[in-house]
Amino acid sequence: MxxxxxxxxxxxxxxxxxxxxxxxxxxxxxxxxxxxxxxxxxxxxxxxxxxMPDYTATAQVTPGDTRVQTKYVHYNSPKGGGSIKALLAWPKNLKKKTGGIVVVHENRGLNPYIEDVARRAALEGFIALAPDALTPLGGYPGNDDEGRALQAKRNKDEMLEDFIAAADDLKNQANCNGKVGVVGFCFGGWIANMMAVRMPALSAAVPFYGTQPSEADVARIHAPLQLHYAGLDTRVNEGWPAYEAALKSHHKKYTAYVYANANHGFHNNTTPRYDKAAAELAWKRTIDFFKKQL
Structure with missing residues (x-):
């Protein structure tokens, strides 16, 4: 066949x-x-x-790549899930302090794709921290179906606290210059939006196809935003016109991109929803944005 x-x-x-x-x-x-x-x-x-996702041969920066260094760490999230496991990644032979990026997973925990994104960010010269919001339930279970089931058992606002705590922890890393941004995908896109709402000192936020905060919350955003949407993603996109109107009304700094004929999840190269051209362009824009802001 x-x-x-x-x-x-x-x-x-x-x-x-x-x-x-x-x-x-x-x-x-x-x-x-x-x-x-x-x-x-x-x-x-x-x-x-x-x-279904294929994690066996899709990593762009493979575990053990000598250009980056990684280790699993735990940090404290007192308002969320307590001790949270995360992958910390940074460039090998880092010569000076650099900006930090919190990498926020989708609705299934810290799977190999998100770990790969953290390594990609490190390869670009940043310190990246990719938390696993499933830590209080035992962590990412090794497959996405079980991961989704576990994540559905957690309160999303408590998980938001976990990622806010991650940004605070990353800011205090010895090699961080004190500037921290966030990039998130799907559920992580909502987290990225809400971290911009909740954290006045956040330096940058990049939500990929994330649901939007309320208009009242938009007034609290201080960080510049770069937003990425998939043209075929009618579910998430229906909230964009109101969000954009609120951003304009409150004079917020933002740039938004819509990728025609791309599906929700187009950046995730482990599934057939992946759109290589859109993903590579969106990632280049993301890195350029972080290099400017961090």
Whole structure:
């Protein structure tokens, strides 16, 4: 059987996966609905395998890359989950203090993709801290399905406290210059937006396809924002016009990019929703923004 190609998959399949990945339908419902698209030689197992993340050969900066250094650390989140595990990554042979970036995972814990993003940030010259909000429940369990189920058991506002505490911890790292930004994806995009609301001293925030804060919260934002949205992501994008209007009304510093024909999750290179051109452009913009702000 020939391998499935992304261009052969209907948009409805990606939309269905988005519903499943965000717990709007369970696995049984996902499989049942997916069977409608198992035509023309495609089978449900083949579609399932195609849609699921592949962590075996997708890392852009592999664990053990000699250009960066990494270690797992714990920091205290007194208003959140207590002692939180995180991956700390920094450039090898760092010559001077540099800016810090909190890397916030999606709705499934600190999986290999997010760890890779932290290493990518370190390769660009930053100190990156990627917390695992699943730490109080035992940590990322090794697969995304169980990770989503665990994360659904935590209160999102308590998890927000975990990432705020991460920024405070990162700011005090010996090699940090005191400037800290945040980049987050999906759930992490909401966290990035809310850290900008909650942290007056935050130096920069980069939400990727994150849901938006309320208009009342927008008034509290001080950090410059760079926002990335996927053109096909109708679920998240429906909140953008009101958010933009509030940002303009309150004279906030922001730049927003919408990537045409890209799906929610387009930066995540472990799933077929990945859009290489959009992801690479968005990441370049992100790094350029952090280099300016941090």
């Amino acid at each position: 020939n391998p499935i190609k992304k261009e052969d998959i209907r948009q409805e399949v990606f939309d269905l996966y988005d519903d499943y990945a965000h717990n709007r339908i369970d696995r049984r419902c996902f499989v049942q609905r997916l069977s409608v698209y198992a035509i023309g030689g495609l089978t449900v197992p083949a579609l399932m395998s195609f849609l």
